[in-house]
Amino acid sequence: MKTNKWEKAGVIGVDAGLCWIGDPCYCVTPDLDEHPAETWNKFCDRLMGKDGLEHNGVAQWPYRRGHPGLGVTVSTGDGDGVYPVYVKRAAGGRVAEVRVVFIGEDE
Numbered sequence: 001m002k003t004n005k006w007e008k009a010g011v012i013g014v015d016a017g018l019c020w021i022g023d024p025c026y027c028v029t030p031d032l033d034e035h036p037a038e039t040w041n042k043f044c045d046r047l048m049g050k051d052g053l054e055h056n057g058v059a060q061w062p063y064r065r066g067h068p069g070l071g072v073t074v075s076t077g078d079g080d081g082v083y084p085v086y087v088k089r090a091a092g093g094r095v096a097e098v099r100v101v102f103i104g105e106d107e
Contacts, residue, residue: 003088003090004088005088006086006087006088006099007086007087007088007089007099008084008085008086009085009086009087010083010084010085011047011082011083011085012082012083012085013081013082014076014079014080014082014083015080016080016091017051017075017076017079017080018047018072018073018075018076019073019076019083019100019102020071020072020073021071021072021074021081022075023071024069026070026071027071028051032079033064034063034064034070036061036070036071045092047059047073051082053073054073057073057074057075057077058072058073058074058075059072059073060072061073074102075102076102077102077103078102078103083100083101084100084101085098085099085100086098086099086100086101089097
């Protein structure tokens with residue numbers, strides 16, 4: 001049974017105005033087989049350039065063969081900053097959901 005309680009997991013620091021959601025092995029390993037791009041500049045070019053990945057602050061990143069699932073980027077609303085991360089847990093304590101708050105409910 002999943003709980004309805006959001007539990008604060010920590011915070012994330014953002015200096016790019018966006019957040020990556022995906023498996024870190026595709027971003028932090030030297031194997032470029034499935035990376036979103038070889039360099040930061042190429043990543044930004046793909047995000048906002050000819051590939052047209054970014055749409056209203058959200059971008060679905062495809063695997064190199066073209067199918068979706070490599071990752072998702074989302075705009076952080078207010079740009080750079082520190083944002084709280086919350087989780088909801090399933091029965092047994094496993095993480096069932098994650099939530100990052102970029103703009104508070106009072107804004």
